[in-house]
Amino acid sequence: MVLEATMICIDNSEWMRNGDYSPSRFQAQTDAVSLICGAKTQSNPENTVGILTMAGKGVRVLATPTSDLGRILSCMHGVEMGGEMNLATGIQIAQLALKHRQNKNQHQRIIVFAGSPIKYEKKALEIIGKKLKKNSVALDIVNFGEDEDGKPEKLEALLASVNNNDSSHIVHVPPGQNALSDVLISTPVFTGDGEGGSGFAEATAAGSGVSNFDFGVDPNVDPELALALRVSMEEERARQEAAAKSAAEEASQHDKGEEAQASYSQNETTSVTSTEKVADPMDEDDALLKQALALSMNVPGSDLSVGDAEMSEATNGHQELAMALQMSMQEGSKDSSVQSDVSKVLGDQSFMSSILSSLPGVDPNDPNVKDLLASLPGQSELQEKKNEDEQAEKDDN
C-alpha cells in the first residue's frame, strides 16, 4: 500500500489507429489506463493519478494528479488521435506535474505507454532517466504497438538509467490474442512491486470471467458465505469418503443398504450442521452413530458391547470404524426395507442414550443432544419410553 502519485502518459499519435490490438491500439490503451487507475486508487485511497497525452498538437495534461476516479476516466473521452508522440517532453511535463502534487509525502511514478516509434536517441533518453532518478521518480514503461528496430533497446536503456532498487519496470506487449489489459494485470506495473494491487487483480480476473475461487465467491467480498460453502463442502467430502470406502468394501451385496444408510446419515449430518455449527466432534460422532446403530439393527443386543467399544474409538479412527462396521454388517442378513428399520432403531432411545453416554465428549444431558434425539424420526410413543429409559439408565449408571 505505497502512497503514490502517478502520472500516466498516453500515446495518442496516428500510430494508434492500427488494429493489431483489438479493437484498436488506442482503445486497448484506454482500457489498460482505466484498469491501472482503478488499481492505484484501490490499493491506497490516498493515491492520486493524473493523465497527459503526448501527441496531438503538443503535450497536454488532461488531469492533474487526483484521487477522483470519475474525473480521470471522463477526461479520456474525446481524446483525438493525431500527430507524433513526444516522449521526452511528455516525461518532463509529467515530472513537473508530479512535483506540484498536493501531498508531498507521496512517491512519484510515471507510467508511459510507448506505442509509436521513438525518435529520440538513447543518450537523450538516458539523460532524462538520470534526472528522474535524481528526483526519485519511478518509471514504468509499456512497450506495445509499433515494433521498430532499436525501440526495445532504447526503452531498456531508459529504464536502466531510471531504475533505483527495482522500483521501475518495463513490459513488452506483443500484438496478439490477449488484450493489453489482461497482459498488464499480471505485471509489476499493476501489482506495484508485488503489494497492494494483487487483490484488485484478482477481482478484475473474476470480473472478466476467470474465477480464481473455488465457489465463485470472493472471500474478500463475502467471507461468511465463502466460509459456509467451504465447511459444508469439506463435510460432504469427508462423509463421501467414508461412504465410498464402505461402498468399496461392500461391493455388490449391500449396495442398497449402503446408499440408504449413507443418505440417512447425510440427512442427519446436514440437519445437525444447520442447527449447530459448533460441535464438530458431535457431527462426526452422529454420523458414526448412525452407522453403529445400523450395525446393531442387524444383530441387536449381542453387538452392543462391540458397538460401545468401537464408538469409544470414534473420534480417532473414523475410517477404520467404518470398515469394521461394514464387515460386521456383512455377517448379518439384510432387510429390504432398511429405512424403517434404521428409524426404528434410532427410535430406540434407550440404546441411543447408552451409546451416547459411552462416547467421549458427549453429554447426554446436553440440551443439543436432547434436541437431536427428539428430532429423530422415532414414533411418538417411543418418546415417553425414552424418557423413562433414560431415567433407568441414569439410575443404573
Added chain:
Amino acid sequence: MSAAESATAIQRNQVDLLDFIDWSGVECLNQSSSHSLSNALKQGYREDEGLNLESDADEQLLIYIPFTQVIKLHSVVLIGSEEEGPKTVKLFANREHMGFSNVSDFPPSDTAVLSSDNLKGKPVVLKYVKFQNVRSLTIFIEDNQSGSEITKVQKIALYGSTVETTDMKGLKKIEDH
C-alpha cells in the same frame, strides 16, 4: 585533532543536535541506495570511516532534516575525503520538500565552501542570526572538491542549541534551592 575542534564547538554551550532530529521525516535526494544518509548522520555509523553517504546519478545531494523541536543552529561539521568530499554547501532553513529544480529559486540561509580543514573535522561556523528559529534544515551539496561524478560524505554533524529546553534548565536550578 578532532578533540580541539569539537571543544570549540562545545565551549559555546552548543550541543550535538543529533537527538533532536525527527528521523521519520529525514530525506535525501540522489543518494545511492547502498550508501545512504544514515551512514553519515547516525550515531556510530558516522564515526565509521568505511561508511559514507554517496551520491548516485550525479554529484549533487539534497538532504532534508526536520527537527522535533525548534533549534538554533550554530555550526556544522562535514567530514569527507580530499577529492570526493563536498565543496560548495548551501543551507536552507525552514524550507520543506525542496527539489533540485528550485534550489536556485530562493537564496540560501548560508553558503559554505569547505576547505580541507573543514573536511577533516573543523566546524563551519554559520551565520547564527539566520538560524535562530529552525524547524527543518535543507543541505544542498552542489559539487565536490575534485569535480568527480560521485560525492562522498563520511559524517554530518550539527551543533546548536534548542530554544525551549534552555528555559527548563533554568527552572530546575531554582527548584533545587
